[in-house]
Amino acid sequence: MxxxxxxxxxxxxxxxxxxxxxxxxxxxxxxxxxxxxxxxxxxxxxxxxxxxxxxxxxxxxxxxxxxxxxxxxxxxxxxxxxxxxxxxxxxxxxxxxxxxFLPGSFGYDGSAGNPGDAGMAKILWLDAFVANVDRSWRNTNLLVWHKNLWLIDHGAALYFHHSWMSAEKFATLAYDADDHVFSIAAPGVPAVADELAAAITPELLTEVIALVPDEWLGEGDRERYLGHLLARLEHRSAWQPGGAS
Known part of the structure; x- marks a missing residue:
């Protein structure tokens, strides 16, 4: 694939x-x-x-x-x-x-394309899971296109790979939800967290990691990404916004 x-x-x-x-x-x-x-x-x-x-x-x-x-x-x-x-x-x-390219799209400012409480909580949880530090009101990395919300620019996520932080450390690394564009949704995160966590299976993670071209990876990197993400999923009570579900 x-x-x-x-x-x-x-x-x-x-x-x-x-x-x-x-x-x-x-x-x-x-x-x-x-x-x-x-x-x-x-x-x-x-x-x-x-x-x-x-x-x-x-x-x-x-x-x-x-x-x-x-x-x-x-x-x-x-x-x-x-x-x-x-x-x-x-x-x-x-x-x-x-x-x-989404022609005619515009940056999300809260006035259009609102995903609703559950949608905001879902995005917040997933950003916390992948340690995405680039979704604040300064730079939402959200576009509204045909009245729907689209997520873009995830290059700042998974920052553990720049120095290959250990999986053990990344597993419990805290996430600062206060700076997130949907920080207001933190109390609703526990209501969506169990379903999201259950959907992120080893098979799903293996599938998306397999989409990365070999040219951009080092030897053993695919296994490292899988191990880090599975470890973080297992210890989600340590970083989950809104507390454990």
Whole structure:
């Protein structure tokens, strides 16, 4: 099993809101994508987190734009006048991550696309599970598209892999829900937690981890991700917002 693959045919523009300078590209399938580069500052680990977290969330019923692998020929960047962008394109030759572009979407500000109490609690619990530290009111990483809420930008999650924190430490690592965009939903988390925890089986985690391309992983990394996430699931009383269920 693998993510679909496309080839970038034209670089359209940079998205300077993101620290890793993602860009909008056109693909050979006539689709338009936000491209996340393996040559950006955080390297391929951010793309690994995007795949594991995004595909896990999708399988648990949340809306995440479709993810694809995308091949980038650095010749595309030769006509780019911005030296920073040109360097990034050159350094990211080969396989990168494509996120389906949602035209006309806008950032969630609480006035539209509200997921309801249970939906907010579900997102909060899942962000705590994967240690996603990038879903605050400063940067919600939530889009409203056709009146529905879509979750984006999960590269800051699973941060244990930057230094390969031990599974034992990650299992009980506290999560600061106070800074989360849906912190108000913390009291409702125990009501949704058991169902979510039961749905995250070893088989499901193995499936989403298998979607990560080999090029972005080191030897034994798939087993490490599985072990860390299963350990965290087992000790959820230590980090679960709203207390144990």
């Amino acid at each position: 693998s993510l679909p693959i496309v080839t970038a045919t034209r670089y359209v523009l940079p998205l300077r809101e993101g620290g890793s300078l993602p860009g909008v590209v056109e693909g050979n399938d006539l689709g338009t994508y936000v491209i996340k580069f393996h040559g950006a500052g955080q390297g391929p680990k951010a793309l690994v987190a995007e795949v594991i977290v995004g595909e896990l969330f999708r399988r648990l019923g949340l809306r995440v734009p479709e993810l694809k692998r995308i091949m980038l020929d650095p010749v595309i960047g030769k006509s780019e006048p911005d030296y920073e962008v040109q360097t990034l394109l050159t350094n990211s030759a080969g396989l990168n991550l494509a996120v389906d």
